[in-house]
Amino acid sequence: MLSSISLKNVIPTPLRDKLTQRPSQIWNTEVRLPQGEWIKIKAPSGSGKTTLVHTLYKLRSDFKGEVWYDDRSLQQLPVEQIALIRQQYISIVFQDLRLLPQLTALENIQLKNILGNVMYNESDILKMAERLQITHILQQQANTLSYGEQQRVAIVRALVQPFAWLIMDEPFSHLDINNTKLAAALIAEECTKRKAGFILTDLDDDNHFPYTKQLTL
Amino acid sequence: MTLLNTLLRKTIRGGVGKGRFIMASVGLSVAVILLLAATQASVDFKQLLYGNQQNGGAEFLVINKMITNENMTQKKALLFTPAEIEEIKKQDFVEAIEPVKASTFKVAAQSPSTALPFYTDLFFEAVDTHFLDIKTNEWKWQEGQYDIPIVMPNDFFDLYNFAFAPSQGLPQLSAETFMALPIKITIAGNNKKQDFMGHIVALSDRITSVLVPKEFLTWANQNFGDTASDRGAARIVIKVKDPSNPVLTSFLNKHHYSTNQEKTRFSKYRTIVQTVVSAVGGIGLMMLLFALLVFSLFIQLTIEHCKEEVVLLITLGTSPKQLQKFLLKLFFPIHIVITILCLASIQLLQWQLSIYLKTKNMIIDPYVSWLSIAGCCAVLIAVYMVLYGTVRKYIRIKA
Numbered sequence: 001m002l003s004s005i006s007l008k009n010v011i012p013t014p015l016r017d018k019l020t021q022r023p024s025q026i027w028n029t030e031v032r033l034p035q036g037e038w039i040k041i042k043a044p045s046g047s048g049k050t051t052l053v054h055t056l057y058k059l060r061s062d063f064k065g066e067v068w069y070d071d072r073s074l075q076q077l078p079v080e081q082i083a084l085i086r087q088q089y090i091s092i093v094f095q096d097l098r099l100l101p102q103l104t105a106l107e108n109i110q111l112k113n114i115l116g117n118v119m120y121n122e123s124d125i126l127k128m129a130e131r132l133q134i135t136h137i138l139q140q141q142a143n144t145l146s147y148g149e150q151q152r153v154a155i156v157r158a159l160v161q162p163f164a165w166l167i168m169d170e171p172f173s174h175l176d177i178n179n180t181k182l183a184a185a186l187i188a189e190e191c192t193k194r195k196a197g198f199i200l201t202d203l204d205d206d207n208h209f210p211y212t213k214q215l216t217l
Numbered sequence: 218m219t220l221l222n223t224l225l226r227k228t229i230r231g232g233v234g235k236g237r238f239i240m241a242s243v244g245l246s247v248a249v250i251l252l253l254a255a256t257q258a259s260v261d262f263k264q265l266l267y268g269n270q271q272n273g274g275a276e277f278l279v280i281n282k283m284i285t286n287e288n289m290t291q292k293k294a295l296l297f298t299p300a301e302i303e304e305i306k307k308q309d310f311v312e313a314i315e316p317v318k319a320s321t322f323k324v325a326a327q328s329p330s331t332a333l334p335f336y337t338d339l340f341f342e343a344v345d346t347h348f349l350d351i352k353t354n355e356w357k358w359q360e361g362q363y364d365i366p367i368v369m370p371n372d373f374f375d376l377y378n379f380a381f382a383p384s385q386g387l388p389q390l391s392a393e394t395f396m397a398l399p400i401k402i403t404i405a406g407n408n409k410k411q412d413f414m415g416h417i418v419a420l421s422d423r424i425t426s427v428l429v430p431k432e433f434l435t436w437a438n439q440n441f442g443d444t445a446s447d448r449g450a451a452r453i454v455i456k457v458k459d460p461s462n463p464v465l466t467s468f469l470n471k472h473h474y475s476t477n478q479e480k481t482r483f484s485k486y487r488t489i490v491q492t493v494v495s496a497v498g499g500i501g502l503m504m505l506l507f508a509l510l511v512f513s514l515f516i517q518l519t520i521e522h523c524k525e526e527v528v529l530l531i532t533l534g535t536s537p538k539q540l541q542k543f544l545l546k547l548f549f550p551i552h553i554v555i556t557i558l559c560l561a562s563i564q565l566l567q568w569q570l571s572i573y574l575k576t577k578n579m580i581i582d583p584y585v586s587w588l589s590i591a592g593c594c595a596v597l598i599a600v601y602m603v604l605y606g607t608v609r610k611y612i613r614i615k616a
Binding site for chain 1: 219220221224227228230526529530531532533534535536537538539613616
């Protein structure tokens with residue numbers, strides 16, 4: 001199980017000097033993100049959005065302070081536990097999308113669907129793809145897709161697994177308004193279905209979701 | 218194959234360094250064949266040596282001290298002391314030991330018939346009946362018995378028939394006739410003399426001596442022998458399981474004992490075969506180690522080549538265990554196939570060899586021994602452990 005995520009005086013080592021100069025609701029303070037919250041983190045470029053996402057997802061550990069998944073310190077978790085958490089409790093949409101280039105769009109989605117407990121069957125996946133208007137590119141190899149298409153594949157991929165938290169790093173950066181609306185609606189639906197919370201980082205204000213909390217980085 | 222495996226196979230391209238992998242596989246095949254051949258050759262040779270032996274696999278060797286220019290004048294030096302006999306008895310390869318009792322009186326043998334006249338001075342020796350290779354009810358003597366059963370060596374019979382008799386114009390004799398001949402035996406000593414009638418009851422291959430029942434020799438030594446100087450034994454018979462045992466040969470050489478070279482000659486062959494088999498096995502083992510090293514490097518290369526994909530898979534939540542399982546599934550089955558093929562080849566060779574050797578009246582098992590099968594299992598376990606260790610190590614580094 002995973003309900004809350006807490007940060008205790010976390011500050012990334014490379015950005016330390018820069019970040020201590022200005023106030024932040026996340027860096028160098030204690031913050032608890034309770035289960036089911038829909039959280040927007042707004043910040044300008046270079047203020048460490050991606051660093052935060054990677055820190056929360058345990059992709060980097062060059063920071064001072066501590067990150068806790070409930071009562072477990074993230075730094076102490078063994079690799080197999082991390083894998084299990086990524087399969088069952090935390091899903092992610094990377095800013096740089098990170099699709100496997102050798103696989104087709106559909107295979108990229110299927111891989112995530114079957115890594116842990118299988119969540120959806122193929123027709124469910126196809127329905128989601130249809131809603132994001134990417135049915136026609138599902139059989140294409142991921143490295144031949146446009147950024148907009150890749151981003152929508154990455155969103156569907158993040159939604160085909162169980163999760164308690166969905167972390168999204170500028171998830172609509174390559175999408176037009178219409179596609180953003182479609183994607184946001186699907187994300188909201190899937191999070192509601194799971195009673196899951198999300199953490200979304202972006203540059204500007206938006207009203208894609210009824211956020212329960214807005215934090216400044 | 219599961220969808221996950223299909224997707225992983227597409228992601229982690231196995232094609233890199235295929236040449237190296239094939240070379241390592243060929244190396245492994247040769248290594249396994251050499252190891253199996255060495256094991257099987259050793260098993261077969263052992264079977265040829267001991268497989269069809271009589272005496273329940275035991276052999277009897279008569280050993281004596283080597284006579285050299287230095288010790289030839291010292292009569293005592295040529296006798297076995299009780300300590301020496303005890304030492305021989307202690308050796309692992311000795312199952313039983315019996316000093317050969319020698320006569321200490323004078324013996325003369327003479328033909329009572331004029332048809333085949335001969336006269337010779339003679340000697341007698343005796344060993345326990347268990348150490349003889351004769352089966353006859355006549356092999357017994359008790360005090361007062363005029364008739365003495367005698368065992369002659371086969372070699373003596375052959376010498377008489379094919380060398381002595383033709384040269385002296387004497388008739389050649391069949392074994393039956395030879396054994397039917399009465400021999401007048403006169404023993405003398407301690408100023409006494411007594412006549413007996415001897416006859417040969419058996420010809421022996423085991424002990425090259427003129428043997429009489431132990432009871433007779435003991436009695437005669439007491440009554441006619443030089444009791445003052447009990448000579449001790451100059452020869453002893455030992456019962457050994459394996460006359461070709463190199464330890465036996467080296468023990469005899471070390472103590473300057475000599476024995477029938479014919480019986481220990483296999484020792485030399487066995488040492489040669491052992492050396493060759495060990496060399497082949499050693500080369501096989503070395504090749505196996507190199508093959509394992511190449512496999513390990515190959516896996517490292519594959520993982521390194523797909524580093525980004527492996528890292529991304531782990532980032533997405535693929536567990537290191539899932540990747541390990543997948544990679545082992547990718548690399549290990551080929552080794553099972555290779556090992557089974559090698560075992561099959563060795564089986565075929567063994568079968569052919571057994572047919573060929575049969576034509577030479579040598580029998581070996583047509584099937585490979587369980588030792589070879591155990592060897593295959595050991596190789597597979599070693600390969601699995603190396604693959605598992607390498608995969609685990611490099612996946613964990615990426616995780």
